[in-house]
Amino acid sequence: MIEEVAKAGLSVNENIVIKKNRYVGSDSKNPSGKRVCVVTGIHGDELEGQYVCAKLANVLQNNLALLNGTVDIYPALNPLGIDSITRGIPLFDLDMNRIFPGTNDGTMAECLAADIISDISGADICIDIHSSNIYLREIPQVRINEITADELVPYAKMLGCDFIWIHASATVLESTLAYSLNSIGTKTLVVEMGVGMRITCEYGDRLTDGILNLLKNLGMWKGECKPVKEPIISADRAVGFVNSGAAGIFIPSAKHWSHIKSGDAVGKVIDPVTGNVEEYVTSPCDGIIFTLREYPIVYGGSLIARILGGEENA
Amino acid sequence: MRRKTLYSLRSPYRESMDIIGFQFGQGEKTMCVVGAMRGNEVQQMYVCSQLVSRLKDMESSGLIADNCEVMIIPSANYYSMNIGKRFWTMDNTDINRMFPGYDLGETTQRIAAGIFESVKGYKYGVQLASFYQQGDFLPHVKLMETGFTDHELMKCFGLPFAFIRKPRPYDTTTLNYNWQIWETQAFSLYTNATDNIDEPSAKLAVDAILRFMSANGVIKTKIPGGYITEMLDEKSxxxxxxxxxxxxxxxxxxxxxxxxxxxxxxxxxxxxxxxxxxxxxxxxxxxxxxxxxxxxxxxxxxxxxxxx
CATH class of the missing domain: 2.40.50.100 (RNA polymerase II/Efflux pump adaptor protein, barrel-sandwich hybrid domain)
Incomplete structure (x- = not known):
């Protein structure tokens, strides 16, 4: 059942409407009363979650008898951004994922944010699916703030992602959807995978299976589940950042999600005018490349790769 | 007046972006003013350019106080200005959400780090700011409440209104907030224009900054006029x-x-x-x-x- 979560009038004969698709299981013999929310599309240039929402909706719609509880799917928290290939909300300066929990006394965007929080609040689990931006490709991963790691890691393991990145807390992140929901007791997992403006079906299929596995573990799903892989957890491991030191075109030589040794080549930056190599980019540590640059033009400082180091690098 | 390149960034397709600072006087780092950090902050750059012009005349008349060094940075992001973008040319990030910066980080983190290295350590800092909501404001000065800056100093600008703002999480990566963490008494000054030049409010802003400098012994001349400032909490x-x-x-x-x-x-x-x-x-x-x-x-x- 399609429901409106938030709505506001746009200038000319149109409303912005944030919708969700609610699936209520018909397995009424043992109603769990549980609710899981799957949300995506805060950033309008991140589309990987579109595929997951569509696929999950299709599975649930055809198997309601196997569902015990409620699954709410929110495919587009920033519908105008997705529609216009805009990362933020058009005509609004701030990143939508920096205005939560919102306020009903604020701008239109802040009012929408408050309505979204109100609607998701109280769910047993919320999964917030992000892609990377257009510049970087990410391996499927769950990102968890260190202050909620103990509580969330057991659920994150159920999602079938390659690894779980437990990152340090930062004040600026306190205005994200995930932080806001976790701070009011609604457990929220952030998934990052793929690249902006594209859909990687392999990753989407895997995450959909992972969400069904999570539902099964919560006692909400009686259908078949594919086994999920055991993720690597970043705790006690260093994450190495590789930034370009030069401006030019980045040509990768290392493969995404491959092992690399300290000093091995990640790629090179070349000058498009002269053809000269401006920089040979190398890995700062032994590990696995979980982030790799997708967009070729770089300035000094552009992120080239992130390397998940071994335990010895902690 | 000394014109210095504070930070330089190479591009594969454009001339390098050199962030220019103008220094006046000699001695202790006393007063720093930063103008445009976004590509549409034309008024903010203009105010700084007028300030540079006035200070140049004052310096040649010996009106910069002894042992006081003043720095003005009119534009920290003319790359975006030259192509009509508000945020950073390539990845649309906001330099004023990257402070204190990181010299080994991403491009705008490096730019922020380059700026911050030059502007930290001053006793007073003023940023010519613009707001994320589209509209006209009465000119005013704003203080982000961190517990460091003296509220009463806002009265020295002689603007009609001064506001105190409780920082929100996204404010913690702005220049104003980080200036205060590094112990600069920092203020944001808002005129009533951004994309266009509004001469009367630009003059008001230049006079307000000079009045502040005069009241705090940075320049040896009085700036006439000014208002009795009403101090308000932004929440009011x-x-x-x-x-x-x-x-x-x-x-x-x-x-x-x-x-x-x-x-x-x-x-x-x-x-x-x-x-x-x-x-x-x-x-x-x-x-x-x-x-x-x-x-x-x-x-x-x-x-x-x-x-x-």
Whole structure:
């Protein structure tokens, strides 16, 4: 059942409407009363979650008898951004994922944010699916703030992602959807995978299976589940950042999600005018490349790769 | 006056971007003013350029105080300005959300780090700021409350209003916030223009900054005029939202005083021209902020009002 979560009038004969698709299981013999929310599309240039929402909706719609509880799917928290290939909300300066929990006394965007929080609040689990931006490709991963790691890691393991990145807390992140929901007791997992403006079906299929596995573990799903892989957890491991030191075109030589040794080549930056190599980019540590640059033009400082180091690098 | 390149960034396709600072006087790092960090902050750059011009004359007349060094940075992001973008040219990030910066980080983190290395350590810092909401403001000075900067110093600008803002999480990566963490008494100064040059408010801003410098012994001359500043908590402003979307026609402008029940604006249907709603004043007040676009959404903040 399609429901409106938030709505506001746009200038000319149109409303912005944030919708969700609610699936209520018909397995009424043992109603769990549980609710899981799957949300995506805060950033309008991140589309990987579109595929997951569509696929999950299709599975649930055809198997309601196997569902015990409620699954709410929110495919587009920033519908105008997705529609216009805009990362933020058009005509609004701030990143939508920096205005939560919102306020009903604020701008239109802040009012929408408050309505979204109100609607998701109280769910047993919320999964917030992000892609990377257009510049970087990410391996499927769950990102968890260190202050909620103990509580969330057991659920994150159920999602079938390659690894779980437990990152340090930062004040600026306190205005994200995930932080806001976790701070009011609604457990929220952030998934990052793929690249902006594209859909990687392999990753989407895997995450959909992972969400069904999570539902099964919560006692909400009686259908078949594919086994999920055991993720690597970043705790006690260093994450190495590789930034370009030069401006030019980045040509990768290392493969995404491959092992690399300290000093091995990640790629090179070349000058498009002269053809000269401006920089040979190398890995700062032994590990696995979980982030790799997708967009070729770089300035000094552009992120080239992130390397998940071994335990010895902690 | 000494013109210095504070930070330089290479591009594969453009001439390098050199962030230029103008230094006056010698001695202790006393006063730093930063202008445009976003590509549309033309007024903010203009104010700084006028300040450079005035300080150049003052320096040649020996009016910069002894043992005081002043730095003015008119534009920290002319790459975006030259191509008509508000945020960073390639990845659309905001330099003013990257402080204190990181010299081994991403491009705008490196730019922020380069700027911060040059601006930290000054006793006083002023940023010519612009706001994320579209509209006209009364010129004012704002202090982000971190517990470091002395509130009373805001009166030295002689602007009609001064505001104290409680920082929100996204404020913690701005220049103003980090300046204070590194023990600079920092202020944000807002004129009533961004994309366009408004001469009267630019002159007001230049005079206000010079008045502050005079009051704190940085320059050896008096700047006449100025207001008795009213200090307000930002939370005391009353926000008036639009209950409907449509074409917005305001009957008041910034600075206007109104009475409860006065009609502030009307919203008309953009297709048939009928008046959908007239918005009346909920109480007596002064228009501090006015939305300035013809089209507005439902829930748009149309006015911020100083209650009287």
């Amino acid at each position: 402003l009353l926000q008036i939202h639009s209950p409907v979307a449509g074409i917005y026609k305001s009957f008041v402008k910034t600075g206007d005083e109104f009475r409860k029940g006065d009609i502030l604006c009307e919203i008309t249907d953009p297709l048939d021209g009928s008046v959908i709603r007239q918005i009346t004043a909920p109480s007596d007040g002064i228009v501090f902020f006015r939305y300035n676009r013809p089209l507005e959404f439902e829930k748009t903040v149309l006015y911020k009002v100083i209650p009287i």
